[in-house]
Amino acid sequence: MKVAIIFGSKSDVEVMRGAANCLREFGVEFTAHVLSAHRVPEKLEEVLEKLELEGYEVIIAGAGLAAHLPGVIASKTILPVIGVPIKAALEGLDSLYSIVQMPKSIPVATVGINNSYNAAMLAVEILSIKYGELKERLVSYRQTMKENFINDNKEGVEL
Incomplete structure (x- = not known):
């Protein structure tokens, strides 16, 4: 179970930290890379080839401004x-819009703006199809989330 987190600038570290935190919660191995589809396309291709050879199974790609990185990947x-x-x-x-509007046959799953945690949750869901122990952790996580929500809100709310 390996996920790569790739983003275009060091200024994106705080946003992408959410993905790392989620993957850590579920015990999923990951690496993080600052790469640019525009500034270092050759290095990006080199890293992608290496990731495939090393058995990575999902890539989370963060991008702002032109936001071409996920689509190029x-x-x-x-x-x-x-x-x-x-x-x-x-x-x-x-x-x-740049990320979600990919041409037919080259999809990029897209989460909300700055929501790298959800990107990692989606990666966990994808991986849980193959890895039973991860599926068990995900089921447990969801059950605990529901129980906590019910307990936190059982007394109603005062307005």
């Missing part, structure tokens, strides 16, 4: 790519 691998639009210009809507 999807065009160069058959691994599932989950895009995280990062808030930059236009409150992140430009990034969201």
Whole structure:
């Protein structure tokens, strides 16, 4: 079980930390890389080839502004790519549209703006199809989440 987290700039570290935190919670091995589809395309291709050879199964890719990174990655691998639009210009809507509007046959699953935690949750769900122990952890996580919600809200709320 290995996931790669790739994003275009060191300034995106805080946003992408959510993905790392989620993967740690579920015991999923990951690596993180700062790569740019525009500034170092050759290095990006080199890393993608290495990730495939090393058995990575999902890629989480964060991008802001032009937000081409997730789509470029999807065009160069058959691994599932989950895009995280990062808030930059236009409150992140430009990034969201760039990532979610991929051409037919080159999909990128896309989560909400700055929501790298959900990207990792989706990666966990994808991996849980193959890994039974991860599926058990996910089922337990969901059950605990439900129980906590019910307990936190059983007394109602005062307005």
